[in-house]
Amino acid sequence: xxxxxxxxxxxxxxxxxxxxxxxxxxxxxxxxxxxxxxxxxxxxxxxxxxxxxxxxxxxxxxxxxxxxxxxxxxxxxxxxxxxxxxxxxxxxxxxxxxxxxxxxxxxxxxxxxxxxxxxxxxxxxxxxxxxxxxxxxxxxxxxxxxxxxxxxxxxxxxxx
Numbered sequence: 809x810x811x812x813x814x815x816x817x818x819x820x821x822x823x824x825x826x827x828x829x830x831x832x833x834x835x836x837x838x839x840x841x842x843x844x845x846x847x848x849x850x851x852x853x854x855x856x857x858x859x860x861x862x863x864x865x866x867x868x869x870x871x872x873x874x875x876x877x878x879x880x881x882x883x884x885x886x887x888x889x890x891x892x893x894x895x896x897x898x899x900x901x902x903x904x905x906x907x908x909x910x911x912x913x914x915x916x917x918x919x920x921x922x923x924x925x926x927x928x929x930x931x932x933x934x935x936x937x938x939x940x941x942x943x944x945x946x947x948x949x950x951x952x953x954x955x956x957x958x959x960x961x962x963x964x965x966x967x968x
Contacts, residue, residue, distance in 0.1 A: 834858045879942040883932070886946050887924045887953035894954035895961075904961040919960035927953035 810818030838854030845853060864870055899906045909917035931949035935942050 830861070834861060837861070876942075879946075883935075883942040883946050883949065884928065886950045887927050888920075890927075890950040890954035891920055891923065891957045894957050898954075898958055899961075902958050902962060904958065904965055908961065908965060919957055919964050922960050923953045923956035926956055 810822045812818075814821075834857050835854055837857035837860075838850060841853040841857050842848060842850060848856075864874075895904075895906055898904075905911060908919070909915070927949045930952070931945040932942075934940060935945050
């Protein structure tokens with residue numbers, strides 16, 4: 809398709825785009841493998857990660873399932889990013905203590921747990937019930953989680 813659009817330069821553009829996108833991801837995967845295999849050099853684990861990704865990419869059935877996995881992974885983790893952002897930017901404005909669990913000496917911050925569980929549960933239900941791809945409900949889940957975190961933090965910290 810790229811060749812039909814702009815010829816050889818289309819192919820070159822696709823190869824360069826794929827290469828520049830894949831390199832940082834393969835490097836990060838290599839660093840993750842290095843946590844499991846600390847005696848191997850960064851170069852070796854990056855080559856291993858690249859080889860695994862290349863072999864996996866040869867099987868379309870596997871590669872097509874990857875999008876759903878990445879969407880689920882992002883959907884699970886994104887609300888935690890909201891908690892970090894909302895705490896950093898809005899804690900002072902709403903009078904909540906940053907790093908509350910650490911300062912209070914508690915192992916689980918219920919504000920975080922409840923904000924994540926409610927936003928995850930609600931928008932996962934919406935995704936399943938109305939057949940909406942998870943990537944489309946990630947932003948609303950992120951926003952709801954951040955707002956709930958502020959509300960729950962305010963209430964929990966007020967009682968202490």
